[in-house]
């Protein structure tokens with residue numbers, strides 16, 4: 001399977017040592033992916049899988065995390081097709097959660113692009129705070145930042161739980177009151193000792209608003225209960241993202257045979273009333289088109 005695809009990075013223009021366009025190849029052997037767990041997902045991808053799957057030799061840990069996720073998504077679709085099996089679908093129209101096994105289409109996951117002229121220095125100005133008298137500047141985290149944040153003992157409490165929200169925030173803040181030499185440790189100290197609870201909440205919520213780019217956490221599909229097309233499923237980019245079922249792969253095969261993307265109409269339920277989208281075998285096929 002000699003397919004490759006060029007993809008433009010979301011953070012194009014922001015990198016020094018990474019080109020704006022990367023060439024993805026099919027994964028020569030994905031056997032490592034079978035054993036990758038949630039905790040070592042980023043390390044396995046950046047150190048073992050991506051160097052084999054991307055033509056350009058770069059330091060993958062220096063990618064912005066939004067680009068890491070973007071590359072994983074493209075790689076998943078290139079190698080295994082766009083179908084994904086989820087266990088839960090939530091529908092806002094009938095307000096019900098459907099549990100079971102459903103094929104959904106990863107192409108329905110939207111991507112929020114960076115604005116033009118984004119320079120990766122987002123300022124939360126002192127005017128936005130209630131008491132704190134200084135600007136705080138944040139940057140989008142790299143893969144390395146996220147990996148460091150998630151294993152930094154500074155953010156683990158006495159019971160062994162990691163405060164991921166605080167850890168990520170501290171690794172994203174690059175300047176406080178004009179001091180751009182702050183370390184995550186300095187940031188944590190400042191946030192905990194110099195910021196009121198109200199200002200901390202302002203900082204936390206504004207940083208989410210201002211830095212919320214890249215792949216959304218899930219996509220849309222058809223509600224198995226009422227047929228609404230506004231139903232939602234979650235698909236985070238982690239080790240499970242690359243686990244495909246035979247059904248996912250067969251649906252992809254059917255698409256490729258038909259040489260047209262099926263786009264929507266991909267929510268099919270398995271289990272209870274088994275519904276599949278394999279038109280090749282008409283006797284076993286119920287296509288849900290509502």
Ligand SMILES: [Zn+2]
Nearest residue numbers: 091094223226
């Ligand atoms: Zn519904």
